[in-house]
Amino acid sequence: MMLYHPQLTDYLESLVPERPAILQEMEAHAQATDFPIVGPVVGQFLYTLARLIGARRVFELGSGFGYSTAWFALAVRENGGGEVHHVVWDETLSKQAQEFLSRLGVMPLMRFHVGEAVQTLQQVGGEYDLIFCDIDKQGYPASWQVVKQHLRVGGVALYDNMLWSGRVWDDADNSPATRGIRELTRLIAEERDFTFSLLPIRDGVLMAVKLRTGSTREP
Numbered sequence: 001m002m003l004y005h006p007q008l009t010d011y012l013e014s015l016v017p018e019r020p021a022i023l024q025e026m027e028a029h030a031q032a033t034d035f036p037i038v039g040p041v042v043g044q045f046l047y048t049l050a051r052l053i054g055a056r057r058v059f060e061l062g063s064g065f066g067y068s069t070a071w072f073a074l075a076v077r078e079n080g081g082g083e084v085h086h087v088v089w090d091e092t093l094s095k096q097a098q099e100f101l102s103r104l105g106v107m108p109l110m111r112f113h114v115g116e117a118v119q120t121l122q123q124v125g126g127e128y129d130l131i132f133c134d135i136d137k138q139g140y141p142a143s144w145q146v147v148k149q150h151l152r153v154g155g156v157a158l159y160d161n162m163l164w165s166g167r168v169w170d171d172a173d174n175s176p177a178t179r180g181i182r183e184l185t186r187l188i189a190e191e192r193d194f195t196f197s198l199l200p201i202r203d204g205v206l207m208a209v210k211l212r213t214g215s216t217r218e219p
């Protein structure tokens with residue numbers, strides 16, 4: 001289902017400032033290979049949000065060839081430096097990401113992992129300012145228990161594809177991916193230690209801010 005009028009999509013894209021040549025090359029690569037990246041409008045949003053909260057530690061789950069990672073890396077570098085974790089289970093994509101991000105000049109920030117993303121976050125551990133999840137959608141609900149534990153108070157969790165091209169509200173669609181997105185939405189909506197918004201940009205980006213740790217929550 002087309003969610004937006006094409007003129008709205010074109011208008012929003014026209015407002016994204018010109019990207020570094022590497023990012024444009026990555027966009028062309030995604031188009032040529034039909035690879036699902038977040039695209040420039042969401043990329044610019046990721047960058048803006050990371051700048052807004054001064055993110056220095058970012059963990060990305062399901063990173064592909066590093067397009068969304070590149071936006072985070074640019075923001076973290078401008079925030080004064082830190083760590084950006086790229087995780088994908090496909091070695092070839094990880095190598096492609098390393099090439100692109102090396103040419104972008106952000107390698108000192110980068111930490112690359114090949115493996116299942118949620119397990120990797122558990123293994124690597126630590127606390128993050130921002131965690132972005134774009135793994136297979138049936139894995140979204142289980143990821144939440146891990147993601148929320150690894151956010152600092154005031155940190156932000158982001159999930160992509162939360163409108164799933166309109167399939168979330170299609171009662172006839174009960175595929176594992178659609179159910180995964182609905183279940184994650186329900187879990188986050190029930191959280192008392194988070195506040196969230198579902199932003200209808202591109203395929204829907206859910207943003208959940210950690211207000212407090214569960215143990216310090218007021219009744």
Ligand SMILES: C[S@@+](CC[C@H](N)C(=O)[O-])C[C@H]1O[C@@H](n2cnc3c(N)ncnc32)[C@H](O)[C@@H]1O
Binds near residue numbers: 061
């Ligand atoms: C939608 S793409 C990510 C695109 C990326 N956010 C961007 O805009 O550049 C998701 C990638 O994560 C991989 N992936 C999906 N589920 C995963 C998981 N549980 N662990 C690791 N990688 C996963 C997919 O194979 C794919 O390469």
